Amino acid sequence: MNSNTNTLNSGNPIRKYQGLKVIPHTILPVDDYLTVEEAMAITINGKNFTVTMRTPGDELELVRGLLYSEDIYRNKEVNPEVLNIKKNKMGYISKVHLQIPPESLGTGYKNSRSLLSVSSCGICGKQELMAIVPEAQIDTGNLKIGLPEITKMYAILENGQVQFEKSGGIHAAAIFNTHHELLSLKEDIGRHNAVDKAIGDLLLAKNIKGAEFLLVSGRVSYEIITKAFAARIPFLAAVSAPSSLAVDYAKELGITLMGFCRENKFTVYSHVERIIQ
Secondary structure, three states, rough: OOOOOOOOOOOOEEEEEEEEEEEEEEEEEEEEEEEOEEEEEEEEOEEEEEEEEEEOEEEEEEEHHHHHHHOOOOOOOOEEEEEEEEEOOOEEEEEEEEEHHHHOOOHHHOOOOOOOEEEEEOOOOOOOOOOOOOOOOEEEOOOOOOOHHHHHHHHHHHHHHHHHHOOOEEEOOOOOOOOOOOEEEEOOOOOOEEEEEEEHHHHHHOHHOOOOOEOOOOOOHHHHHHHHHHHOOOEEEOOOOHHHHHHHHHHHHHOOOEEEEOOOOOOEOOOOOHHHO
């Protein structure tokens, strides 16, 4: 899998639509730019594996991150071979054909069925919640975080949301290192897709070990916690609320989970010992 995907990114992820804006006593025609949502199929070794609904762009990063975080292919050193890429009549990539040695396929592949992964629900179509492999909790050493650092990183994320500025309907995920420097920022209509793209970006660049902070633009579900854990990212911050299951898993897996990170404040739900007073 080539890390230079610029020539593979297809289509415009933003599309203009005409609509009517309803305000008191008036209805006005408007042109809105909306985030594109398109299906992309993934085949592995000639067999259909999954169809994911996503925002066009960074397809190979999305595939790489999805395979890694779902324990389909966990090799960090060798990228899967891309045999063929197909596009639809709109110019969007519609299918990615991969070749992976059967002995390298993980338990996520062996225990999975052909599934539909939609942008609004990262676990739709699966038979059961992903089984967490018995690994030790994430250890951060002496690494801690405070409000000024969270505010600084969120300012970087917001400034980097190019598609959000145009459409207002797309999520973002950003990964930072120990020094709060941006390593990757990706956008997608699906929250979990944005996370997969950012993780996949670092895997392609062989820089996943530098990941310490994951910031997301929406809420946090169980699945985003498991993705952070798979990438061994100890800090996860969200603009909105986490789910109860997300908090439970964050406590269990050693992840410091912060929610409502806006207006110069946040709420921490797990491993509060890593927060600077």
